[in-house]
Amino acid sequence: MDQTNGSITTSRLPPQRVTIAQLADKLGLTKGTVSRALNGYPDIADATRLRVQRQAERMGYRPLTQAQAIRTGRTRALGLVLQSDIPGGQRPFLSDFLAGISSTASEQSWTLTFATASSGPEMLGTLERLVHERKADGFILPRTLRHDPRADLLRQLDVPFVLYGRVADPEGCAWFDILGEDAIRQAVLRMAGHGHRRIAFVNGGAVYNFSALREDGFRQGMAEAALAVDESLMLEGAMTRQSGAAATSRLLTMPLPPTGIVFATDAAALGAYDAAETLGLEVGQDVSVISYDGIPEGAWARPPLTTFNVDSRAAGQRLAGLLIRRIEGAAPEALRETAQAFLKIGGSDGPPRHAPEALAARIQS
Amino acid sequence: MDQTNGSITTSRLPPQRVTIAQLADKLGLTKGTVSRALNGYPDIADATRLRVQRQAERMGYRPLTQAQAIRTGRTRALGLVLQSDIPGGQRPFLSDFLAGISSTASEQSWTLTFATASSGPEMLGTLERLVHERKADGFILPRTLRHDPRADLLRQLDVPFVLYGRVADPEGCAWFDILGEDAIRQAVLRMAGHGHRRIAFVNGGAVYNFSALREDGFRQGMAEAALAVDESLMLEGAMTRQSGAAATSRLLTMPLPPTGIVFATDAAALGAYDAAETLGLEVGQDVSVISYDGIPEGAWARPPLTTFNVDSRAAGQRLAGLLIRRIEGAAPEALRETAQAFLKIGGSDGPPRHAPEALAARIQS
DNA sequence: ACCCTTGCCGAAACCGGTTTCGGAGCCGAT
DNA sequence: ATCGGCTCCGAAACCGGTTTCGGCAAGGGT
Numbered sequence: 164m165d166q167t168n169g170s171i172t173t174s175r176l177p178p179q180r181v182t183i184a185q186l187a188d189k190l191g192l193t194k195g196t197v198s199r200a201l202n203g204y205p206d207i208a209d210a211t212r213l214r215v216q217r218q219a220e221r222m223g224y225r226p227l228t229q230a231q232a233i234r235t236g237r238t239r240a241l242g243l244v245l246q247s248d249i250p251g252g253q254r255p256f257l258s259d260f261l262a263g264i265s266s267t268a269s270e271q272s273w274t275l276t277f278a279t280a281s282s283g284p285e286m287l288g289t290l291e292r293l294v295h296e297r298k299a300d301g302f303i304l305p306r307t308l309r310h311d312p313r314a315d316l317l318r319q320l321d322v323p324f325v326l327y328g329r330v331a332d333p334e335g336c337a338w339f340d341i342l343g344e345d346a347i348r349q350a351v352l353r354m355a356g357h358g359h360r361r362i363a364f365v366n367g368g369a370v371y372n373f374s375a376l377r378e379d380g381f382r383q384g385m386a387e388a389a390l391a392v393d394e395s396l397m398l399e400g401a402m403t404r405q406s407g408a409a410a411t412s413r414l415l416t417m418p419l420p421p422t423g424i425v426f427a428t429d430a431a432a433l434g435a436y437d438a439a440e441t442l443g444l445e446v447g448q449d450v451s452v453i454s455y456d457g458i459p460e461g462a463w464a465r466p467p468l469t470t471f472n473v474d475s476r477a478a479g480q481r482l483a484g485l486l487i488r489r490i491e492g493a494a495p496e497a498l499r500e501t502a503q504a505f506l507k508i509g510g511s512d513g514p515p516r517h518a519p520e521a522l523a524a525r526i527q528s
Numbered sequence: 529m530d531q532t533n534g535s536i537t538t539s540r541l542p543p544q545r546v547t548i549a550q551l552a553d554k555l556g557l558t559k560g561t562v563s564r565a566l567n568g569y570p571d572i573a574d575a576t577r578l579r580v581q582r583q584a585e586r587m588g589y590r591p592l593t594q595a596q597a598i599r600t601g602r603t604r605a606l607g608l609v610l611q612s613d614i615p616g617g618q619r620p621f622l623s624d625f626l627a628g629i630s631s632t633a634s635e636q637s638w639t640l641t642f643a644t645a646s647s648g649p650e651m652l653g654t655l656e657r658l659v660h661e662r663k664a665d666g667f668i669l670p671r672t673l674r675h676d677p678r679a680d681l682l683r684q685l686d687v688p689f690v691l692y693g694r695v696a697d698p699e700g701c702a703w704f705d706i707l708g709e710d711a712i713r714q715a716v717l718r719m720a721g722h723g724h725r726r727i728a729f730v731n732g733g734a735v736y737n738f739s740a741l742r743e744d745g746f747r748q749g750m751a752e753a754a755l756a757v758d759e760s761l762m763l764e765g766a767m768t769r770q771s772g773a774a775a776t777s778r779l780l781t782m783p784l785p786p787t788g789i790v791f792a793t794d795a796a797a798l799g800a801y802d803a804a805e806t807l808g809l810e811v812g813q814d815v816s817v818i819s820y821d822g823i824p825e826g827a828w829a830r831p832p833l834t835t836f837n838v839d840s841r842a843a844g845q846r847l848a849g850l851l852i853r854r855i856e857g858a859a860p861e862a863l864r865e866t867a868q869a870f871l872k873i874g875g876s877d878g879p880p881r882h883a884p885e886a887l888a889a890r891i892q893s
Numbered sequence: 894a895c896c897c898t899t900g901c902c903g904a905a906a907c908c909g910g911t912t913t914c915g916g917a918g919c920c921g922a923t
Numbered sequence: 924a925t926c927g928g929c930t931c932c933g934a935a936a937c938c939g940g941t942t943t944c945g946g947c948a949a950g951g952g953t
Contacts, residue, residue, distance in 0.1 A: 180909095184910090193933055195932085229603065229908095229909085230908075281631070297593075559940075
């Protein structure tokens with residue numbers, strides 16, 4: 164930065180922090196008065212407050228959050244703890260998600276304290292540690308579970324948090340969520356529009372709340388398309404490429420296989436390509452696939468995956484904003500937002516090439 | 529809020545922090561003495577020190593880093609600032625990398641302060657802000673540039689840092705790095721071992737220090753294989769799938785195309801698949817590809833990418849460990865480590881199917 | 894027996910803020 | 924003229940630690 168001024172490299176005065184005492188001196192006031200002026204106490208004359216604010220600005224005064232924290236308990240730090248051992252982890256979108264969170268955070272001069280936990284129990288321990296050490300004033304909890312022990316813990320500790328995803332028991336919970344059920348519903352309608360009558364659904368893990376929602380979306384889509392749901396075509400628990408492949412080959416080797424498959428997650432949908440290849444089928448021709456997430460790998464698959472794209476960066480931004488407001492005292496009920504996922508058309512879906520019977524015959528051979 | 533104390537779920541006493549004053553009381557000592565005992569001052573009797581340590585343990589005393597920080601300036605927080613706008617960003621390995629850093633950090637009860645910057649200058653501003661606000665005691669700097677302004681800044685501010693990657697001017701720098709030049713050298717030898725004589729190299733951006741090293745590795749490998757380097761087969765600046773594809777098709781449409789291509793990064797190598805497809809060629813048969821990074825997408829490509837795998841998690845762990853030691857006062861010269869990347873054999877390389885001339889003919893048609 | 898170290902701890906200042914408390918000054922009302 | 928109520932700010936305690944300073948007692952040397 165400052166290698167400009169001065170002689171060669173060195174006249175850089177040690178970046179002196181300006182303290183509240185210096186500021187008070189300059190103003191001919193006491194520390195206490197300055198502090199109250201800056202923090203909006205009502206017992207300060209408007210003229211004085213203005214004078215203080217101006218001078219603070221001019222001197223570049225920034226209160227040291229550490230010092231504030233020991234009295235107020237607030238650090239101006241958001242907390243995020245990821246579980247590093249989950250299979251279909253939030254790998255791909257992590258970068259965007261983090262960028263979203265930290266961009267909004269730094270705009271309002273908050274920071275992000277990040278940690279990982281390698282298991283569920285360790286997750287709770289880590290949260291408690293961060294709270295106890297006051298390393299975060301509140302938390303963003305991604306990958307909401309139907310019954311989420313993290314939310315229970317934080318509610319009990321009376322620590323603010325915001326969920327990325329809704330939850331079964333909304334009591335005291337703020338959240339941001341993408342309406343995945345809508346997306347899945349539209350996926351079904353699109354399949355039906357292509358002419359598919361026999362459509363399967365490969366869901367994610369049942370512990371996650373989004374799974375229940377997306378299943379609802381699937382059923383509703385089927386109902387709107389006037390198609391009956393064949394329960395044998397409803398699978399769940401696939402959130403990795405491997406398990407997605409397994410689910411796909413199980414579906415395709417049924418006596419009457421589906422011609423279209425809707426996946427709750429892209430990771431699983433990528434497995435369909437493997438299963439199809441093994442069976443000598445072509446995705447987008449012999450079997451149609453529509454999915455949800457919008458991970459980059461989907462665009463690189465051949466043919467590219469048709470999927471509902473989630474804007475992870477925007478999600479991070481919204482979540483950070485909500486959490487800050489929550490920490491500053493807003494009621495959780497007032498902090499609930501949702502957004503839509505948008506269809507990104509690839510080549511993995513289209514009209515069915517064969518009827519289910521013909522497809523079965525083709526697979527047998 | 530206060531749905532806590534009362535009757536049902538609630539015998540949880542508010543997680544009272546135990547302060548140094550309470551501890552001192554219990555011991556019949558003063559705060560000052562306890563503090564000195566715990567921080568290893570020499571003017572404390574061994575017996576007393578032991579007694580204090582035991583009692584601290586028993587009462588679960590953990591000093592509040594915020595409070596320590598206002599006197600000592602140390603927060604026990606590592607800083608990491610990522611640049612969110614770089615094209616071939618560290619997307620895929622980010623998750624593992626972060627998990628590595630934060631696992632080592634929390635083992636030693638440090639935390640990780642994370643931020644992103646959307647441009648080079650903003651990066652420097654963010655670093656300065658975090659230093660000024662004392663949100664981090666030191667930084668991990670990934671993606672080392674040949675001449676890295678981040679390192680310059682932090683050196684000037686006298687703030688500890690560790691580079692992920694070596695640097696042209698090592699003065700005062702600690703680092704961890706993978707010996708990418710070794711990997712590239714081995715890649716060349718492997719190509720030569722398959723029988724390739726005409727081998728191209730697609731390097732990353734010249735601003736990165738690793739590019740110079742990997743080019744050295746390539747040339748050394750060629751020398752060891754007794755092959756002459758054709759300078760027209762040396763390309764650089766490809767760190768995305770798109771630019772990798774462009775580089776590949778430029779190479780393959782030359783009058784005398786290479787039969788094997790070594791890439792400095794996986795992201796670029798994935799582009800080779802696209803270029804090959806466009807030209808009607810098969811990767812691993814018509815043209816061989818070996819690369820470096822070990823990103824997951826490589827394993828999912830068809831055929832899977834042969835690449836030198838980097839253990840990002842381990843790298844994160846090493847870097848965190850080095851930085852902590854650096855912050856605690858170790859000399860930077862003593863904190864320089866390297867590790868190897870390991871070959872992960874896929875199907876993207878093999879003996880050349882055609883001689884360069886035949887390949888050219890095939891491509892013309 | 895005296896003095897001088899040395900070992901060990903208490904007392905108090907300090908870090909940079911926040912928050913409570915009380916009182917000075919000004920106003921209008923009685 | 925006296926009183927009460929407000930407005931506004933200073934003084935000082937406080938938060939949870941660290942660090943400096945000084946002094947008491949025991950030990951060693953002469």
